[in-house]
Amino acid sequence: xxxxxxxxxxxxxxxxxxxxxxxxxxxxxxxxxxxxxxxxxxxxxxxxxxxxxxxxxxxxxxxxxxxxxxxxxxxxxxxxxxxxxxxxxxxxxxxxxxxxxxxxxxxxxxxxxxxxxxxxxxxxxx
Numbered sequence: 001x002x003x004x005x006x007x008x009x010x011x012x013x014x015x016x017x018x019x020x021x022x023x024x025x026x027x028x029x030x031x032x033x034x035x036x037x038x039x040x041x042x043x044x045x046x047x048x049x050x051x052x053x054x055x056x057x058x059x060x061x062x063x064x065x066x067x068x069x070x071x072x073x074x075x076x077x078x079x080x081x082x083x084x085x086x087x088x089x090x091x092x093x094x095x096x097x098x099x100x101x102x103x104x105x106x107x108x109x110x111x112x113x114x115x116x117x118x119x120x121x122x123x124x125x126x
Contacts, residue, residue, distance in 0.1 A: 005062055005077075006070040007040060008033060017041055020054060020073060022062050037062065040076065052076050 002025045009030055011017030020038035027033065038054035045051070059082055063069070069077055077083035096104075 003034065003062070003065075003067040004070060005037065005059065005067050005073045007072060015043060017043075020076070022058075022067055035062075038076075052079070054080055056080060056082060 003022055004025050005020065005022050006029075007018040008021045008023070009016060009018055018040040019033075019036050020040060021033035022035045022037060023031075023033035035058065037058045038052065040052050041050065054076060059077060059080075063077075063082065069083065074083055074085045078085040
């Protein structure tokens, strides 16, 4: 069975606190896990040393036996120097989608008609 190093959410409503856990891929997000290897508190400032705490020896062990980190945990491990993460780049994501292009085309058409009507009204008065 495959194993992942991922985040399990704790904390109150609107006050998240995450545990970095090693769990089977089939277990639920906040459900059963094999071992807790760290914590992540996103409510703290980014430069606070208590924001991310990892047991690096256990993380090394789980990575050596084939555990796959989630994207967020891979970022933490990269910052700790355990894993080399290549940043992903998706330039297609930033491009406007079909509906927005249709909306912009309709607005441009409406603006052209308004300009044409204004030009016709100005020509009529002259």
